[in-house]
Amino acid sequence: MKKSISILLALALLFSCMLFSLAEDTLSPKYVFMFIGDGMGSPQISATEYYLGTMENPDATMPTAGKLSFTDFENIGIMTTYDATSFCPDSASTATSMASGEKTISGVLNYNVDKTESFKLITEYAKEAGKKIGVVSSVSVDHATPAAYYAKATSRNLNYEIALQAVTGTTLDFLGGGSFLKPNGTGDQENIIAIAEKNGFVLANTNEAILSLNSESGRTVANVPDTADSSSMQYEIDRVAKEAAGEESISLAKMTQAAINTLVNEEGFFLMVEGGKIDWSCHANDATTSIYETLAFSDAVQVAIDFAQQHPDETLIIVTGDHETGGLTIGFATTAYNTHLDYLSNQTMSYVAFNAVIKSLRSEKATFESALSHIEEAFGLTTTSDQALTLTAAELESLKSAFELSMTEADARVLGDKEALLYGGYEPLSMAVCHILNNKAGIAYTSYSHTGLQIPVYAQGIGAEKFNGSYDNTDIFTKTMDIMGLSK
Amino acid sequence: MKKSISILLALALLFSCMLFSLAEDTLSPKYVFMFIGDGMGSPQISATEYYLGTMENPDATMPTAGKLSFTDFENIGIMTTYDATSFCPDSASTATSMASGEKTISGVLNYNVDKTESFKLITEYAKEAGKKIGVVSSVSVDHATPAAYYAKATSRNLNYEIALQAVTGTTLDFLGGGSFLKPNGTGDQENIIAIAEKNGFVLANTNEAILSLNSESGRTVANVPDTADSSSMQYEIDRVAKEAAGEESISLAKMTQAAINTLVNEEGFFLMVEGGKIDWSCHANDATTSIYETLAFSDAVQVAIDFAQQHPDETLIIVTGDHETGGLTIGFATTAYNTHLDYLSNQTMSYVAFNAVIKSLRSEKATFESALSHIEEAFGLTTTSDQALTLTAAELESLKSAFELSMTEADARVLGDKEALLYGGYEPLSMAVCHILNNKAGIAYTSYSHTGLQIPVYAQGIGAEKFNGSYDNTDIFTKTMDIMGLSK
Numbered sequence: 004m005k006k007s008i009s010i011l012l013a014l015a016l017l018f019s020c021m022l023f024s025l026a027e028d029t030l031s032p033k034y035v036f037m038f039i040g041d042g043m044g045s046p047q048i049s050a051t052e053y054y055l056g057t058m059e060n061p062d063a064t065m066p067t068a069g070k071l072s073f074t075d076f077e078n079i080g081i082m083t084t085y086d087a088t089s090f091c092p093d094s095a096s097t098a099t100s101m102a103s104g105e106k107t108i109s110g111v112l113n114y115n116v117d118k119t120e121s122f123k124l125i126t127e128y129a130k131e132a133g134k135k136i137g138v139v140s141s142v143s144v145d146h147a148t149p150a151a152y153y154a155k156a157t158s159r160n161l162n163y164e165i166a167l168q169a170v171t172g173t174t175l176d177f178l179g180g181g182s183f184l185k186p187n188g189t190g191d192q193e194n195i196i197a198i199a200e201k202n203g204f205v206l207a208n209t210n211e212a213i214l215s216l217n218s219e220s221g222r223t224v225a226n227v228p229d230t231a232d233s234s235s236m237q238y239e240i241d242r243v244a245k246e247a248a249g250e251e252s253i254s255l256a257k258m259t260q261a262a263i264n265t266l267v268n269e270e271g272f273f274l275m276v277e278g279g280k281i282d283w284s285c286h287a288n289d290a291t292t293s294i295y296e297t298l299a300f301s302d303a304v305q306v307a308i309d310f311a312q313q314h315p316d317e318t319l320i321i322v323t324g325d326h327e328t329g330g331l332t333i334g335f336a337t338t339a340y341n342t343h344l345d346y347l348s349n350q351t352m353s354y355v356a357f358n359a360v361i362k363s364l365r366s367e368k369a370t371f372e373s374a375l376s377h378i379e380e381a382f383g384l385t386t387t388s389d390q391a392l393t394l395t396a397a398e399l400e401s402l403k404s405a406f407e408l409s410m411t412e413a414d415a416r417v418l419g420d421k422e423a424l425l426y427g428g429y430e431p432l433s434m435a436v437c438h439i440l441n442n443k444a445g446i447a448y449t450s451y452s453h454t455g456l457q458i459p460v461y462a463q464g465i466g467a468e469k470f471n472g473s474y475d476n477t478d479i480f481t482k483t484m485d486i487m488g489l490s491k
Numbered sequence: 492m493k494k495s496i497s498i499l500l501a502l503a504l505l506f507s508c509m510l511f512s513l514a515e516d517t518l519s520p521k522y523v524f525m526f527i528g529d530g531m532g533s534p535q536i537s538a539t540e541y542y543l544g545t546m547e548n549p550d551a552t553m554p555t556a557g558k559l560s561f562t563d564f565e566n567i568g569i570m571t572t573y574d575a576t577s578f579c580p581d582s583a584s585t586a587t588s589m590a591s592g593e594k595t596i597s598g599v600l601n602y603n604v605d606k607t608e609s610f611k612l613i614t615e616y617a618k619e620a621g622k623k624i625g626v627v628s629s630v631s632v633d634h635a636t637p638a639a640y641y642a643k644a645t646s647r648n649l650n651y652e653i654a655l656q657a658v659t660g661t662t663l664d665f666l667g668g669g670s671f672l673k674p675n676g677t678g679d680q681e682n683i684i685a686i687a688e689k690n691g692f693v694l695a696n697t698n699e700a701i702l703s704l705n706s707e708s709g710r711t712v713a714n715v716p717d718t719a720d721s722s723s724m725q726y727e728i729d730r731v732a733k734e735a736a737g738e739e740s741i742s743l744a745k746m747t748q749a750a751i752n753t754l755v756n757e758e759g760f761f762l763m764v765e766g767g768k769i770d771w772s773c774h775a776n777d778a779t780t781s782i783y784e785t786l787a788f789s790d791a792v793q794v795a796i797d798f799a800q801q802h803p804d805e806t807l808i809i810v811t812g813d814h815e816t817g818g819l820t821i822g823f824a825t826t827a828y829n830t831h832l833d834y835l836s837n838q839t840m841s842y843v844a845f846n847a848v849i850k851s852l853r854s855e856k857a858t859f860e861s862a863l864s865h866i867e868e869a870f871g872l873t874t875t876s877d878q879a880l881t882l883t884a885a886e887l888e889s890l891k892s893a894f895e896l897s898m899t900e901a902d903a904r905v906l907g908d909k910e911a912l913l914y915g916g917y918e919p920l921s922m923a924v925c926h927i928l929n930n931k932a933g934i935a936y937t938s939y940s941h942t943g944l945q946i947p948v949y950a951q952g953i954g955a956e957k958f959n960g961s962y963d964n965t966d967i968f969t970k971t972m973d974i975m976g977l978s979k
Contacts, residue, residue, distance in 0.1 A: 044533075045532075045533055045569065045944055045945050046944055048945065049571075049943055049944050049945045050943075052571075052945075053573070053578050053943060065574075065575040065576070065594070065604075066573040066574070066575070066576075066577060066578045068571050068573065068963075074569075074961045075960075075961055076960075076961070077959070077960055078959060078960070079567055079568055079569055079959060079960055079961060080567055081533065081562075081567055081947055083537075083540075083556050085541070085554040085556065086553075086554070087553040087554070088553070088554075088828070089554060089828050089829065089830060090541050090554045090821055090830045090832070090933075091821065091822045091827070091828045091829070091830060091933070092828075093828070106553070109828065116553075327820075330818075330820030330822050330823075330935060330937070332815075332818030332820070332937040332938065332942045332943075332944065333578055333579065333942050333943030333944065334579045334818050334937065334938045334940055334941065334942030334943055335818075335937055335938055336911070336912050336915060336937065336938050336939055336940075337908065337911055337912055339579070339938070339939070339940040340576070340577050340579045340580075340581070340597065340940050340941065341577065341579070342577060342578045342579060342943065344578070395908075397908060397909075420825065420883075420885060421885075423824070423825055424824050424825055427824060445578075445579070447818060447937035447938065448937070449818070449820040449822065449823055449824060449935035449936070449937055450820065450822045450823055450824050450827070450935065451824055451827070452822055452824075452827040452828050453822065453828065454820045454821050454822030455537055455538075455541060455820075455821030455822055455830065456533055456534055456537050456820065456821065457533050457536065457537045457540075459569055459947075461961075471565070471566060471567060471959045472563075472564075472565055472566070472567055473562045473563055473564070473567060473949075475556075
């Protein structure tokens with residue numbers, strides 16, 4: 004090879020490297036999706052994939068895993084989630100870390116540890132850069148995780164103040180999910196929805212209105228009409244049952260689609276979507292319900308994946324959890340190496356729906372036998388002998404104790420350490436039933452609170468490779484800012 | 492720019508791309524380290540990093556994480572670990588998946604599900620490619636995980652047959668760790684060590700001999716002289732205590748260094764190192780001991796990291812677990828969001844060492860008070876009031892029940908479902924003590940067996956980027972083969 008050609012080749016290589024690195028530095032995603040499965044760690048993901056595989060392959064002779072929509076994303080990381088209070092952190096502080104890149108104490112939203120200074124949010128930077136901002140949650144829209152993406156509050160419990168920030172001088176273009184927890188504040192404060200409408204927000208609070216939202220709709224508050232406990236959307240297991248009975252009920256996936264339909268524009272958007280009831284069901288040690296919630300969350304991510312396929316080279320999707328909840332494990336002391344995840348499919352309603360059944364039983368002073376027939380109907384646990392879910396004498400005894408407590412009015416119950424361990428402050432009979440079904444299926448929990456497990460991060464699209472590796476939850480902010488070309 | 496130059500530039504770009512992809516395709520690591528933390532999932536890693544951070548920062552005002560040697564590796568993946576029997580798999584089948592790329596049933600080493608055909612191991616392919624082969628384990632060298640890297644057996648319990656394969660017609664150049672479980676087979680079979688020596692192996696069975704191994708030593712069997720339970724190396728917590736008392740005791744890190752010293756050669760090596768007692772201590776729900784084991788494992792990885800720094804562009808290090816053991820969680824029902832990981836530092840010996848204390852107590856027909864004083868000495872749990880580790884009335888009661896069972900000779904104990912749940916077949920008093928200390932520290936377990944949790948993979952060095960993403964444990968084989976340029 005002649006010398007001159009060699010030099011040219013070298014120059015060309017240098018030039019192409021420069022071009023390549025320039026392209027890498029400047030290519031930033033127009034559409035950014037941040038999905039947070041509240042309480043979703045590897046245990047929730049593993050349990051759901053294995054349940055899915057089990058149910059989809061009833062004739063399989065060996066264990067088969069199913070796949071959630073996001074676990075095949077090309078880039079995976081693992082992050083630490085502890086906050087300034089504990090290794091077992093809170094949703095407010097962990098969402099703060101991801102939204103603003105700073106650690107704070109449990110219960111605080113985007114304020115420092117001393118509660119004297121507030122942090123600037125990624126949604127504020129993104130808004131300044133011209134993007135539309137959306138926040139979606141399956142729980143109330145002013146709950147800790149959604150709130151962290153639009154509000155600053157020294158306590159997550161300041162729901163009216165948080166809601167005010169959602170609709171006044173806000174970054175938000177779309178806020179969807181359940182409704183507001185305290186729309187009237189102390190009762191005599193101006194209604195949040197009224198303020199929102201005064202400030203130019205459209206209220207979509209029917210299924211039809213939500214499903215017909217589009218890019219001409221303008222700034223939108225979307226509240227599902229059929230809210231459940233604490234102003235949240237229905238538990239997926241109950242929502243599916245409603246739909247099976249012919250009633251429409253908006254899923255997290257449909258709400259995510261509504262957000263996209265509303266937000267899509269030439270400057271792009273930043274959309275945070277929370278699967279908030281994975282956490283709630285794991286707090287309550289209701290494994291089946293948490294699996295349904297994880298599936299609903301996965302379906303919502305699929306909506307973003309479908310959108311990304313329409314917008315290749317313009318989209319980044321990040322999927323993670325804020326912390327693990329409940330200390331869920333696939334495996335239990337007495338079932339050892341055996342699992343029977345298919346047993347969970349006998350459960351037909353969430354623990355919250357079953358709490359309502361228990362309430363009726365209490366008001367009608369039902370017998371234990373009557374309760375057992377309701378338990379069989381809702382969870383498959385039976386006194387008929389030689390069935391897969393036949394209750395043992397010890398299980399019947401534990402159900403009896405829980406039944407007696409549950410038949411006492413809540414304020415008349417005597418609850419000690421033993422009951423704290425057995426029921427964690429929940430309706431005793433619901434907990435006893437969930438624990439028995441879980442354990443028979445080979446599932447167990449250690450806690451009714453959040454745990455300190457490090458959490459996987461799945462990322463796909465523009466800049467996603469930055470999410471490979473091990474880091475802290477504050478780096479979710481830093482990396483996303485970096486990829487979006489934003490700086491503090 | 493002139494047209495001719497443009498064409499040249501384009502050609503140069505094409506040429507450099509070809510060169511680059513050629514380089515990427517052909518660059519394979521000379522030295523491959525496969526580290527397996529038996530029973531080590533994210534919970535064990537999280538707990539150890541948080542314990543480390545807590546102990547290293549006694550004055551910190553907020554939770555601080557420590558770092559294991561490998562968690563900052565650039566590439567992270569998450570793998571499924573189920574085997575052909577269960578979502579809660581076995582060490583034999585999971586090691587088979589990683590060593591040969593095939594799923595099999597629990598308890599089987601490198602044979603198919605029908606036990607009719609054996610699989611070819613990555614160590615066989617690597618040997619054929621000229622590499623030296625080493626296997627190190629902190630448990631007996633014929634235990635399931637090490638065995639999977641040199642033997643094929645229809646049952647992991649065929650220890651003599653497995654050991655025979657280690658020293659006869661073997662791929663092994665180095666086998667180090669504990670000793671053989673049944674060196675004389677049924678008792679009258681030829682001694683394994685004698686066979687090894689006949690076949691040209693050097694036996695290093697003193698600390699001096701092990702520490703002086705080098706590249707001239709030849710094929711080596713290295714057995715630590717101070718084996719502990721089931722022919723394993725000492726539990727790290729007990730080994731550290733021995734060294735503090737002035738007795739030398741080989742660590743897993745030193746055994747790994749001995750392996751490297753013996754194996755290093757121009758053709759390179761494949762070295763599998765197992766931290767086998769993370770699993771054993773988690774089976775026994777002994778959190779403190781498992782944290783020490785994880786630290787010992789991390790130290791062993793550090794030896795490889797140091798080696799890689801001496802051999803840049805020639806080394807690949809993979810670190811993973813085979814499955815999670817025990818359903819460990821940071822967080823417990825009654826401690827909720829509080830953790831006190833520093834409490835674990837009061838524990839001064841492994842559950843196995845404490846079993847020996849219990850044995851003495853039994854033979855001397857000790858009183859409960861005497862047992863309590865031993866418990867205080869070994870675990871810090873105390874009857875002195877108002878201390879951090881003061882035993883509650885309920886805890887004392889559970890210790891008393893366990894003490895009474897432990898004072899009965901094993902074959903005279905009456906053990907029902909309740910005891911199976913409380914003690915899982917272990918020495919009752921050791922389990923009661925471990926559970927109480929764990930729970931006070933904010934740690935809990937759900938099982939005495941393996942669980943179904945998906946497991947993180949950490950990789951660094953040549954080809955390590957292939958370990959980013961989500962995959963099955965059989966892909967560990969496929970990816971490593973691919974990176975090494977080997978094909979089936």
